[in-house]
Amino acid sequence: MLIAMSSVKERFLRYVQVETTSCEANACCPSTPGQRALAEMLVRELRELGVTDARVDENSYVYGSIPAKGAPEHPALGLIAHMDTSDAVPGATRPRVIPAYAGGPISLENGVVIDGFDFLDSLKGQELIVTSGDSVLGADDKAGVAEIMTLCERLLRPDAPAHGKICVAFTPDEEIGRGTDFFDLEAFGADFAYTVDGGALGELEYECFNAASARVTVQGVSIHPGSAKNQMKNASLIAMEFASLLPPWERPEHTEGYEGFYHLTEMSGNEEQAELKYILRDHDSARFEERKRALPAAADFLNARYGQGTVTVSLKDSYRNMKEIVLAHPEVLERARRAFEQNGLTPVMTPIRGGTDGAQLSFRGLPCPNLSTGGYNFHGRKELIPVPAMEKMVDVLLSLVSAG
Ligand SMILES: [Zn+2]
Numbered sequence: 001m002l003i004a005m006s007s008v009k010e011r012f013l014r015y016v017q018v019e020t021t022s023c024e025a026n027a028c029c030p031s032t033p034g035q036r037a038l039a040e041m042l043v044r045e046l047r048e049l050g051v052t053d054a055r056v057d058e059n060s061y062v063y064g065s066i067p068a069k070g071a072p073e074h075p076a077l078g079l080i081a082h083m084d085t086s087d088a089v090p091g092a093t094r095p096r097v098i099p100a101y102a103g104g105p106i107s108l109e110n111g112v113v114i115d116g117f118d119f120l121d122s123l124k125g126q127e128l129i130v131t132s133g134d135s136v137l138g139a140d141d142k143a144g145v146a147e148i149m150t151l152c153e154r155l156l157r158p159d160a161p162a163h164g165k166i167c168v169a170f171t172p173d174e175e176i177g178r179g180t181d182f183f184d185l186e187a188f189g190a191d192f193a194y195t196v197d198g199g200a201l202g203e204l205e206y207e208c209f210n211a212a213s214a215r216v217t218v219q220g221v222s223i224h225p226g227s228a229k230n231q232m233k234n235a236s237l238i239a240m241e242f243a244s245l246l247p248p249w250e251r252p253e254h255t256e257g258y259e260g261f262y263h264l265t266e267m268s269g270n271e272e273q274a275e276l277k278y279i280l281r282d283h284d285s286a287r288f289e290e291r292k293r294a295l296p297a298a299a300d301f302l303n304a305r306y307g308q309g310t311v312t313v314s315l316k317d318s319y320r321n322m323k324e325i326v327l328a329h330p331e332v333l334e335r336a337r338r339a340f341e342q343n344g345l346t347p348v349m350t351p352i353r354g355g356t357d358g359a360q361l362s363f364r365g366l367p368c369p370n371l372s373t374g375g376y377n378f379h380g381r382k383e384l385i386p387v388p389a390m391e392k393m394v395d396v397l398l399s400l401v402s403a404g
Contacts, residue, residue, distance in 0.1 A: 005049075005153065008390045012129065012146040013095055015041075016138040021091035022084035022173045029059040029182060030084070030172035034091075036060045038083045042170055045149060050156045051168075059182040062170040065189060066155050066163075071403035074164025078190025078366070079151070079397065080357065081144030081197060082174035085136050086379040094132040097387075101128045106384075108133030114382045119200065127387040137383035139375030143390055144196035145170055147373065151397040161402040165189070171357065179357040185366055192332045193368045194400070195358040200348070201389050203372035204336050206326040207351040208359045209260070209281040210288035211318035214295050216242055216278065218311050222271040232271065233306055239267065239274035242311060245298040258283050258351055260291060283321055283351050319355040322362035322369070329367040336371060339400035343392060371396070 006014075018041065019034040030036055039060040046054035046064045054064035062083075068074060085091045098106070103124045105115035112133035114120070131137045148168050154160060167190040171179045174197075198205055220235025246262045248254070255261045260282030267276050278295070282288035292315055299311040326333060340347045358368035374389025 008146050008150040008394055009127075009129070009387045011149050012139075012143060012385070012390060013097075015142040015145055016093045016095050019092045020084045020138070021087050022176045023087060024176040029178065031176060031178075032084070035083050035172045039170065039172070042083075042145070042149070046152065046168075049149075049153050051152055057182075057184070057187070060172045061182060061184065062168075063184070063187050064152075064168050066152060066166040066168075068163065068165045069155075069160060070162030071164050074403050075191035076165040076167055076189055077163075077401055078167040078169065078188055078193030078368075079148045079401075080169045080171060080193055080195045080361075080368070081148055082141045082171045082179050082195075082357065083145060084173050084175050085138040085140065085142070086175045088136070088379045089381055090135045091138060093135045093138050095137060096130050096132055098128040098130060101126055101386075106130060108381065110134055110381075112381045114377070114384065117376070119376060123386050126389075128384055129387065130384045131381055133381055135381065136379060137375075137385065139373060139383055139385040140378035141174070141197045141373065143373035143375050143385050143393075147196055147390055147393045147397060150394045151401070154394065154398055155401070161398070163401045163403050166401055167193070174357055177355075180360040180364075183357075183361065185361070185364060188366075190366060192329060193358070193361065193366055194336065195356055195368060195370045196373055196393070196397070197356065198370050198372040199375055199378065201372050201374050201392060202340055202345040202348045204333070204340065204347040204349050204369060205352050205356070205371075206333060206349070206369035207283055207323040208319070208321055208355050209283055209353065210285055210321050211355055212280045212288075212292055212315055213318055214278040214280060214313055214315045216276040216295065216299070216311065216313050218242070218269065218274040218276075219309060220272050220274070233310065234271050235274040236269040236271065238302060238306060238310060239269055239276050242276060242298055242302060243267075245301065246294065256353075260284070260287055262291065262294075279318075280315075281353075283323075285321065285324075319359050320363055322356070322359040322367075325362040326367050326369050332367045333369060335400060336369060339396050342399045343396050345392070345396065
């Protein structure tokens with residue numbers, strides 16, 4: 001039997017053992033060689049399945065398509081997952097399978113215990129895949145990869161339902177914010193798409209933050225402290241003053257849901273020069289613009305006090321909320337909602353407090369909400385995924401792509 005013919009569980013276990021942690025410090029694409037290895041593995045498997053145009057480009061983006069069957073008039077539907085894993089913890093995964101979860105705490109190696117999560121009770125009796133305790137599991141997003149691969153296998157069987165053209169893509173370096181830098185929309189060929197990169201079953205996400213970053217520089221005047229009276233302008237203290245002008249309740253540690261924030265990510269300085277780095281986030285585009293105005297306004301206030309040119313702010317937009325794009329194509333959301341409901345799942349639509357590759361693609365003309373993978377506790381040693389959740393997502397994807 002060909003290795004490509006396997007269950008979603010077997011595929012998942014195979015993919016998570018390839019080390020694909022992405023690395024921000026490396027400028028190349030993919031940022032780490034393991035991602036190339038996984039990309040090549042996926043192309044081989046896609047070809048074995050019968051995806052004859054499966055290919056990997058020089059940046060390790062994998063593309064492939066399945067021609068329409070019985071529904072040539074249908075628009076081309078795309079499915080996307082990312083191959084890299086977060087560098088928050090090591091990525092060389094030795095997955096462990098728990099055949100039937102009995103409930104209660106799950107003890108891993110190294111004293112790591114999965115406990116105290118509300119969702120655990122609902123997983124009793126299910127087959128779970130957990131980490132050994134020394135790495136991420138990589139369900140984010142190899143569960144998405146395994147589910148899309150398994151869907152391809154199902155679509156190439158003789159008993160597959162009618163469907164339009166299906167385009168699949170696997171991308172590198174999502175976790176370091178570069179997942180769509182070299183995404184070739186034309187090569188991909190879809191009219192609309194979904195990333196399969198969410199958490200618990202039923203998640204359907206189409207709202208994310210509007211995002212910008214800011215660099216605040218303070219130019220002080222340094223003089224020997226013994227003769228500094230009425231002369232010194234201490235850049236570090238002025239920087240602290242700047243920080244104090246932003247509302248403390250609008251920080252990540254005090255916000256949730258649709259609440260935006262100013263987040264100080266870095267600071268450095270001495271008497272002569274200081275620098276602050278911020279990220280700004282808000283779902284609402286009007287409030288986002290207000291946030292972007294608040295920083296120069298704080299600088300103006302300080303410049304009036306300490307002299308023009310003391311504080312300068314430079315702002316840079318990062319990504320935008322895809323909501324407006326996706327809502328302009330209600331059929332894309334409706335299709336996903338129906339697919340979940342046809343499989344007994346209630347779609348859960350919560351705003352993402354971050355960005356997604358789908359947001360970038362939406363603004364490049366490809367409406368692209370995000371679907372669940374079925375996994376939990378991403379980016380940590382306590383990451384886990386139930387096997388039945390992955391199987392369910394394959395069914396959801398099959399409903400999603402089916403015509404009629
Ligand atoms: Zn992800």
